[in-house]
Structures are given as structure tokens and as C-alpha cells.
Amino acid sequence: MSTTSPTPIPGPPGLPLLGNIFDIDQKNTWWSLKTLAEKYGEIFQINALGHKIVFVASAALAEEICDEKRYRKFVGGPVKEIRYLTHDGLFTAYDHEANWGIAHRIIAPQLAPSLIASHFSEFALCTDELIAKWKALGANNTITPLTDLNRLNLEATALTLFGKKLNCLDGSSDSVLDAMEASTSEAMRRPNRPKLLNLLLSDSKWKKAAAVQRAWAQSLLDHRAAHPTDRHDLLWALLHAPDPETGKTLTPSQVIDEIVTMPIGSSTAPCALATLILFLLQNPSVVTKAREELASVLGDAPLAQEHLASLHYITGIVRETLRLSYAAPGFNIEPIPREGDTSPVLLAGGKYQIPHDQAMIIVLAGVNRDPAVFEEPLAFRPERMVGEAFEKLPRGVKRWFGNGKRECVGKHWAWEFLVVVTAKLIHGVDFEAVDGGYVLKQDGWFNVRPVAFKVKVKGRA
Numbered sequence: 001m002s003t004t005s006p007t008p009i010p011g012p013p014g015l016p017l018l019g020n021i022f023d024i025d026q027k028n029t030w031w032s033l034k035t036l037a038e039k040y041g042e043i044f045q046i047n048a049l050g051h052k053i054v055f056v057a058s059a060a061l062a063e064e065i066c067d068e069k070r071y072r073k074f075v076g077g078p079v080k081e082i083r084y085l086t087h088d089g090l091f092t093a094y095d096h097e098a099n100w101g102i103a104h105r106i107i108a109p110q111l112a113p114s115l116i117a118s119h120f121s122e123f124a125l126c127t128d129e130l131i132a133k134w135k136a137l138g139a140n141n142t143i144t145p146l147t148d149l150n151r152l153n154l155e156a157t158a159l160t161l162f163g164k165k166l167n168c169l170d171g172s173s174d175s176v177l178d179a180m181e182a183s184t185s186e187a188m189r190r191p192n193r194p195k196l197l198n199l200l201l202s203d204s205k206w207k208k209a210a211a212v213q214r215a216w217a218q219s220l221l222d223h224r225a226a227h228p229t230d231r232h233d234l235l236w237a238l239l240h241a242p243d244p245e246t247g248k249t250l251t252p253s254q255v256i257d258e259i260v261t262m263p264i265g266s267s268t269a270p271c272a273l274a275t276l277i278l279f280l281l282q283n284p285s286v287v288t289k290a291r292e293e294l295a296s297v298l299g300d301a302p303l304a305q306e307h308l309a310s311l312h313y314i315t316g317i318v319r320e321t322l323r324l325s326y327a328a329p330g331f332n333i334e335p336i337p338r339e340g341d342t343s344p345v346l347l348a349g350g351k352y353q354i355p356h357d358q359a360m361i362i363v364l365a366g367v368n369r370d371p372a373v374f375e376e377p378l379a380f381r382p383e384r385m386v387g388e389a390f391e392k393l394p395r396g397v398k399r400w401f402g403n404g405k406r407e408c409v410g411k412h413w414a415w416e417f418l419v420v421v422t423a424k425l426i427h428g429v430d431f432e433a434v435d436g437g438y439v440l441k442q443d444g445w446f447n448v449r450p451v452a453f454k455v456k457v458k459g460r461a
């Protein structure tokens with residue numbers, strides 16, 4: 001056994017009783033955590049009103065705590081709060097809740113690569129509609145990419161998973177997007193306020209936002225009931241498929257929980273894409289290379305599912321975007337309880353010690369830009385995300401979709417959407433900076449996106 005004492009986990013000094021509440025901007029938690037990761041490195045801690053939280057920000061430590069034999073997803077803080085909306089649905093279920101397994105076994109097969117590929121034409125259709133909308137704006141336009149990409153994402157989610165064409169690129173479904181924003185922003189704030197203040201300040205808005213999203217889910221069910229179909233999509237599975245292990249099907253309330261969960265999960269993809277547009281503007285040579293690849297793979301043909309596997313450079317662009325946008329900015333981990341053993345948990349071979357029940361948050365802004373792994377970590381270089389170079393990277397820097405059994409169930413959907421939209425945007429339009437000096441600043445709640453980022457968009461001949 002090592003006799004050297006563990007290294008104290010660093011962190012900002014904080015105030016008596018209040019701890020570090022002034023080190024975290026309540027309106028932009030993830031930006032504060034990114035800043036702290038830049039200052040303290042691989043691990044740091046803060047105290048918020050008597051609760052200690054440990055943050056992991058290096059690839060090696062992230063990988064260590066992704067070991068499912070010792071650690072599991074921690075359902076606490078904002079994730080616990082959002083259970084008000086989604087109960088024991090996929091994203092919010094505690095490790096011990098049997099309904100997670102039932103829902104996972106019903107849902108995961110519908111989001112497997114082969115079924116996602118069968119929706120290619122729907123992804124393509126929605127993306128083409130957005131490009132047509134942008135082309136119709138004429139020469140002197142200014143757009144906020146995130147706004148339109150959020151709508152595109154909702155359009156594609158509703159069509160592919162639930163079989164309903166919303167036609168919402170014009171903003172006609174913004175109320176559900178606003179409600180998602182209200183629920184997730186409030187879920188981030190609630191754990192840091194006394195209960196009474198939550199009740200007084202925001203209870204009616206919180207409840208209303210949940211009601212709007214559940215009503216939206218019900219409208220998709222009503223649409224399916226009014227338009228019977230033999231389409232076997234996710235909605236069909238939620239309504240009819242039995243869990244292969246228990247034979248159980250989902251209850252009507254669980255169906256709503258899972259429908260509501262999906263756009264919240266998928267809303268990470270447009271955040272990544274909006275940031276990608278900035279990376280493309282900053283790296284014109286990347287656009288040139290991507291266009292060369294598209295010309296050689298597609299020729300004069302429109303993009304088709306068969307082309308996607310040959311778009312190696314664009315694959316690199318999407319992976320590099322996931323790395324540098326860290327659109328899903330982190331995820332929560334805790335040690336698996338060891339019966340009768342409350343001794344500290346050792347990290348990095350005993351270099352650090354944490355209490356046996358310590359919640360930890362992986363901060364991907366640190367992990368994904370770990371200087372121990374990447375040369376010039378801030379540079380946007382798709383080449384490092386292709387072929388052997390990508391294979392050689394440690395697993396810890398490829399955690400964009402989370403870990404293990406609680407890894408993103410929508411990752412193949414996300415991948416298809418990201419590749420199709422990236423390829424079509426690079427092929428179909430040119431972006432021009434509105435503010436050439438724009439420096440990436442992100443904010444967000446369950447995902448992070450570029451703040452006030454606007455561009456001009458022009459169709460290509």
C-alpha cells in the first residue's frame with residue numbers, strides 16, 4: 001500500500017458558508033466550469049452551499065471514471081430536477097429503476113444504424129428544405145444559424161421518429177422549443193435555490209413548460225391515431241413493442257415521457273452544427289478539401305445513403321466538431337456503492353482521494369482539449385479524426401456521447417443527422433461572417449451553443 005499522502009484536489013478558495021457560489025455564473029454554469037478547467041487542469045472541486053462537487057477534466061481521469069465496474073451515472077442536480085418532466089424515462093432514470101431497462105430494450109433497436117439509414121431520405125428532405133429557405137433569402141440576409149438549425153432538428157426528429165411532418169422551419173413550432181429551453185434552464189437553476197424560492201419564483205413557469213412539451217407529445221399521438229400507418233418507427237415501438245425480457249409494454253404516461261425526452265436529447269445536434277459553421281468560416285481550407293471530397297464521391301449525383309461511408313474527410317469534420325464544440329458539455333458519474341465499505345475512492349493510482357459517495361462531473365471542455373493528448377488542442381483539424389490517427393486517440397477523448405449503458409441512445413441518429421446536414425451545407429451554400437472578429441463564447445443548459453453568432457448565407461451555383 002502506498003504511504004504517500006494523496007494530493008489535495010485543487011479549487012477556488014470560496015467564502016465561509018457560501019462556498020464557491022460566486023465562482024460559478026448561474027446564468028452560464030458550463031462557461032464557468034470550462035474556465036475553471038483551464039485554470040486547474042485535470043481535476044478540481046467546488047463547494048456550493050455545503051455540497052462538494054468534483055470535476056474531472058483530463059482524458060485519462062475521464063476514462064478511469066468511465067469504468068462501469070466501479071462507477072455509474074449519477075442522477076442528481078439538474079438531471080434529478082428534470083424528472084418532473086420525464087420521470088423515470090431513459091435519460092432521467094436512476095440506476096436501480098427497472099423501467100430504464102424496459103424502455104431501453106424497446107427503444108434502442110429503433111435507433112440502431114440500419115433503421116436510422118432507412119430514414120436517410122427524410123433527413124435529406126428536411127435539410128434540403130432549410131437550404132431552399134436560406135437560398136430564397138436573397139443576397140443581403142443575416143441569419144442566426146442556431147435558430148434555424150434548432151427548427152431543422154425538431155422537424156427531423158418529429159418526422160423520422162414519430163412520422164409527423166411539422167413544417168416548422170418557419171418557426172411554427174417554436175413554442176415547444178421555448179418550453180424545452182424553459183425546462184432545461186430552470187432545471188439547472190433549481191438545485192442552487194432554496195425550495196421556497198423555487199416555489200415562489202418559478203413554479204408556474206416550470207409547470208407550464210412541462211405541460212407544453214407533454215401536450216406536444218400528445219399531439220404526435222393524436223396524429224398517429226388519426227393517420228393509421230404500418231410504419232414501424234420509434235412511435236410504433238413506444239406504443240406497441242413488448243420488452244423482449246419482461247414482455248411489458250410502456251404505459252401511456254411512459255410513452256409521453258420518452259417522446260418528450262427525444263427532442264431534448266437531439267437538441268444537442270444543432271448546437272454542434274451551429275458551432276461547426278463558425279469552424280468552417282475560420283478554416284476555409286477545410287471547406288475546400290470537403291468540397292473536393294464531395295465532388296469525387298458524389299460526382300453530379302445528389303447525396304445518397306451509400307455515399308456517407310465514403311465521406312472520410314467529412315467524418316473527420318463532424319468528429320472534430322464534436323470534440324471542439326463539446327455540445328453536450330459533460331455528464332455525471334458516481335462511485336458504485338460498495339456494501340459496508342465507506343473508505344475513500346482512489347483516483348489516478350491513489351494520487352487523489354474522494355469520499356465513497358462523491359458525485360463527479362466530467363467537463364468535456366477540458367477532456368476534449370487535453371494538451372496531454374492533442375498538439376495544438378484548440379486548432380480545428382479534421383485530419384486528426386480520420387483513419388489511423390483517430391483510432392490511435394485514447395478512448396477518453398471520444399466521450400462525446402457519454403459512457404457505457406447510459407451512453408447516448410440517439411448517437412446513430414445524431415451521427416446520420418450531423419453528416420447529412422454537414423455534407424449538404426458544405427455542398428449547397430457559402431457562409432460569410434457578419435462579425436469577422438467573432439470569438440466563440442458559449443452558453444446553454446443541457447447543451448452549449450455559440451452566443452449571438454450570426455452569418456450571411458448564399459446559395460452556391
Ligand code: HEM
Nearest residue numbers: 090091265266268269328331400401402406408409410414
Ligand atoms: C450531437 C448530438 C448528441 C450528443 C453529443 C449527445 C450526447 C449525449 C450524452 C453525453 C449522453 C449521456 C448523458 C448522461 O450520462 O447523463 C446522452 C444521453 C442520451 N441521449 Fe444524446 N446526444 C446527442 C444526440 C441525441 C439524439 C439525437 C437523441 C435522440 C434521438 C438523444 C437522446 C439521448 C437519450 C435518450 C439519452 C439518455 C440515454 C440513457 O441514459 O439511457 N441524444 N446523449
